[in-house]
Structures are given as C-alpha cells and as structure tokens.
Amino acid sequence: MKTFALATGSSGNCIYVETANQKFIVDCGLSFSKSKEILEQKGINISELTGIFITHEHSDHVAGLKQFAKQLNCPIYVSKGTLSMLEDIDSTNFIIVKHHDILDLGDSRVFVVNKPHDAKEAISFIVESKSRKVGFFTDLGHVPDELIHVMKNLDMIYLECNYSSEFIKEYCTHMSPRYLNRLMSNVGHLGLHQTIDAIERFARDGQIIMLSHISENTITYEEATTSIFRTLLNMSVDIQLEVSFQGEATEMFDLTLLDKKSSFIEKYEDSLSDDSSQKASIIEEVL
Numbered sequence: 227m228k229t230f231a232l233a234t235g236s237s238g239n240c241i242y243v244e245t246a247n248q249k250f251i252v253d254c255g256l257s258f259s260k261s262k263e264i265l266e267q268k269g270i271n272i273s274e275l276t277g278i279f280i281t282h283e284h285s286d287h288v289a290g291l292k293q294f295a296k297q298l299n300c301p302i303y304v305s306k307g308t309l310s311m312l313e314d315i316d317s318t319n320f321i322i323v324k325h326h327d328i329l330d331l332g333d334s335r336v337f338v339v340n341k342p343h344d345a346k347e348a349i350s351f352i353v354e355s356k357s358r359k360v361g362f363f364t365d366l367g368h369v370p371d372e373l374i375h376v377m378k379n380l381d382m383i384y385l386e387c388n389y390s391s392e393f394i395k396e397y398c399t400h401m402s403p404r405y406l407n408r409l410m411s412n413v414g415h416l417g418l419h420q421t422i423d424a425i426e427r428f429a430r431d432g433q434i435i436m437l438s439h440i441s442e443n444t445i446t447y448e449e450a451t452t453s454i455f456r457t458l459l460n461m462s463v464d465i466q467l468e469v470s471f472q473g474e475a476t477e478m479f480d481l482t483l484l485d486k487k488s489s490f491i492e493k494y495e496d497s498l499s500d501d502s503s504q505k506a507s508i509i510e511e512v513l
C-alpha cells in the first residue's frame with residue numbers, strides 16, 4: 227500500500243492511497259486540474275482513480291468535487307449528512323456510508339468512523355489492504371477513546387495538529403474571538419496539546435505519524451514538530467514523524483516496506499457495530 231498527501235490544510239485537503247488494484251483519494255479540496263497535475267508528477271493518471279472518499283462538506287475538502295464528479299466515473303463515498311450539504315453537485319456515483327460501515331473494495335477494506343467536527347455528519351476512513359492500515363484524522367475537535375483504539379492499530383496516521391493555544395494567545399489577538407472559539411471548541415480542530423495527548427495514548431513502535439492540516443496562522447511548523455518530537459523521545463517509541471506542509475505535496479510512503487503487523491480487523495472487532503452477521507463473516511474470512 228502506498229500513500230501521499232497532495233495537500234493538507236485550510237487551503238485544501240486531498241490524500242492519495244494506492245493498493246495493488248485500487249487507487250483512492252480522500253477528499254477533493256484541490257481543483258481537478260491541480261490534483262491531476264500533482265498526481266501526474268507521481269506517475270499516476272487521474273482517470274485511473276477507483277474511488278473518492280469525502281470526509282465532510284467544508285470547502286477545503288470538497289472545493290474540487292463538482293469537477294471530479296463531472297470528469298470521473300468512479301464511486302464517491304459520502305455520509306448522508308454530508309451529501310445533504312452538497313446540493314449543487316449532481317452525480318449518480320454517490321454511495322452513502324455511515325459510522326461502522328466496512329466496505330469491501332477489491333483487495334481493500336475501508337472502515338468508516340464518525341468524528342467530532344462541526345459539519346453535518348463528518349466521518350473518517352481507514353483503508354486496510356494486506357494487513358497494512360492507514361487512517362485519516364484531521365478536522366477533529368477532540369479525539370474520542372474509540373478513535374484512539376483505532377489509531378493504535380494503524381501503520382500510518384494522518385493526524386491533525388492545527389493550532390497552538392500559546393501561539394494564538396501571543397499572536398492572534400487581531401482574529402475574531404468567534405473564529406478562535408470555533409477553532410478551539412471540541413467540534414473544531416485539534417490543537418497541539420490535544421495532538422500530543424492523542425499520541426501519548428496511541429503511539430507504538432513502527433508507526434508513521436504525518437502531522438496534517440497545520441494552519442500557519444495559528445501555529446508554526448517548528449513548534450508543532452519540535453514539541454511532538456520531544457513527546458516521542460520522552461515516550462521512547464520508535465515512530466517516523468513526518469509533516470505535511472500546506473501547499474506542498476509530500477513524498478510517497480510505501481507501507482509494504484514496514485514490518486508485518488497483525489490484522490486490524492482482529493483488533494478492531496470490539497468496536498464494530500452490533501451487526502453480528504456482518505461482523506461474523508468478516509472475522510471468519512480473516513481469522
């Protein structure tokens with residue numbers, strides 16, 4: 227499994243994931259042409275995308291979706307609440323998904339979980355293929371225990387680190403209190419202290435953490451990376467820490483090069499919904 231971020235942050239979010247026979251993107255926050263250009267630079271033809279996952283309706287996640295829906299004929303997975311907010315986008319390719327759904331897509335399984343964010347029905351996705359798991363956790367007001375449990379079992383986590391309350395106190399006094407209250411609320415974005423707290427609860431050897439959705443107006447990259455690096459040192463965990471800079475694509479990460487880990491499903495079993503027939507069939511297949 228391979229993945230990279232075309233972009234994360236308030237000016238647009240789009241993350242690419244590739245398995246042996248699937249090519250997905252999570253969110254369409256960049257224009258179609260810009261996305262096409264960045265994918266081409268990595269040797270990927272945009273017309274080969276096999277699925278689009280939409281986390282929520284905020285413009286930094288759907289700005290390019292109308293064009294994507296027009297140009298491509300692949301499924302667009304979205305929650306019912308998010309779809310209700312996308313009234314100007316007409317497509318027969320929308321597939322409604324909800325909390326605790328598990329999608330079987332060729333050689334991949336995609337897990338859907340709700341996340342606390344001030345959108346209509348914000349969801350996160352976890353892609354699993356051949357015992358590799360990557361999850362996308364930006365636009366979170368806080369990190370509920372269930373998501374910590376999920377993150378523990380991921381090989382790579384795109385994790386938000388949106389602002390620093392110290393930086394805001396010092397340098398953001400000109401910003402509207404309403405905006406800042408929203409940002410720092412428990413359905414807004416993850417601040418540095420929350421990101422550190424989450425890492426302290428889920429991090430284990432061998433994971434890759436990609437700091438994402440960093441807002442240059444409310445935190446510096448240096449503060450984010452040095453604070454989190456210090457946390458990892460104190461924890462003595464062997465983690466690969468990476469940063470997604472706004473307006474810059476990251477390098478490609480090949481998760482098949484990591485040491486083999488146990489199956490995500492086995493560990494995630496307890497958190498699945500009560501749909502026992504679905505659960506039983508998956509567990510039977512995996513174990």
Ligand SMILES: [Zn+2]
Pocket residue numbers: 235236239284286287364365439
């Ligand atoms: Zn966002």
Ligand SMILES: [Zn+2]
Pocket residue numbers: 282284343345365
């Ligand atoms: Zn958002």
